[in-house]
């Protein structure tokens with residue numbers, strides 16, 4: 384009997400998160416205070432995050448216990464199943480074995496609740512009554528609303544106005560779980576009012592929404608801010624993915640030669656890859672590939688440099704691959720991959736050649752998504768489809784070389800709220816957005832006088 388999926392029992396769920404920081408082959412560069420240009424301390428982050436999360440952000444402990452209350456909620460959908468994509472293998476006529484970890488089974492439909500639940504828990508423990516955040520297409524906003532609901536915390540989501548108008552169903556999800564949604568820019572904050580006074584019809588951007596959410600948290604004692612990717616503690620919380628996958632691959636009697644994840648801020652990639660990279664640091668041979676859109680090519684065309692995490696320059700300066708905080712990516716449908724920067728951990732690993740990066744165009748990504756949906760049934764999110772495209776490329780390469788490679792990718796979320804994008808694809812209305820070097824260079828030029836990331 385051929386096995387299609389491997390399901391662990393609840394008792395097999397990881398009880399600790401894996402922290403990659405102490406295992407990094409070389410030390411990472413510290414975040415810098417934007418004013419003093421000196422490394423920041425915990426007190427600089429205290430207005431925005433509860434102390435337990437700040438401790439996790441800088442912790443050198445390899446393993447950090449997952450609180451029981453967090454595990455109890457993760458059990459609603461975890462352990463997540465691992466699939467062998469036999470039908471896709473057959474369609475590609477490849478000797479490669481393809482596995483994927485399905486994170487689309489969470490209530491919000493992506494990996495994001497893995498960290499939302501943990502973050503809401505530590506805020507509740509710290510006595511926080513209210514959390515603010517931003518959301519683009521609504522994936523993070525819905526995950527955090529779900530999490531705050533479980534812990535009785537008020538949640539306010541600043542949602543990029545154009546998405547608020549164009550993606551009404553994620554907005555409805557956010558509201559169903561009890562959070563308030565405000566189209567951003569709003570007249571509730573100074574940052575929002577500043578934009579509206581210049582352009583009352585501003586469509587908004589992730590950068591503006593972050594500034595609004597941060598401003599409200601900074602000004603209110605009982606309110607904190609929450610970020611869905613990029614930060615070390617977010618990568619940490621996502622490592623349940625890779626730890627489960629390692630157990631499941633063992634049950635399958637296999638081990639990946641290639642580990643693949645799509646990369647926006649880096650969290651679902653890190654969640655799957657970091658526990659495997661631990662083996663790589665100990666001598667195991669494997670390739671680990673981060674996949675991004677050609678139209679937001681942070682890892683493949685950006686410099687490794689100190690830059691702000693947001694457009695309004697309110698965050699610390701972070702050493703990372705970046706396209707410059709003023710870079711506005713074209714309107715591809717993979718909204719979760721439209722970020723100018725990248726997690727410092729993921730950036731550091733690429734800089735030191737522990738991982739590699741690939742970029743693909745929107746149309747070839749949707750070709751891959753449709754092929755996958757027809758072979759395996761599941762309809763992937765446009766973000767996830769980047770990982771699928773890279774998987775297909777590697778599986779076809781294995782066929783050419785006649786090698787039976789084992790490939791594992793992260794199915795970061797389903798595409799049920801992205802059917803408008805699939806409609807556009809099927810009507811031949813989707814475009815690629817080739818990016819001239821000048822467009823990237825002009826945004827990068829603006830950060831060239833920042834401290835050097837050396």
Ligand SMILES: *Cc1c(COP(=O)(O)O)cnc(C)c1O
Pocket residue numbers: 493494495522523611612613645646647648649650651652719720764766767795796797
């Ligand atoms: C948000 C999102 C991403 C990108 O975010 P990362 O932090 O890079 O993981 C990828 N896939 C899905 C389904 C998402 O919702």
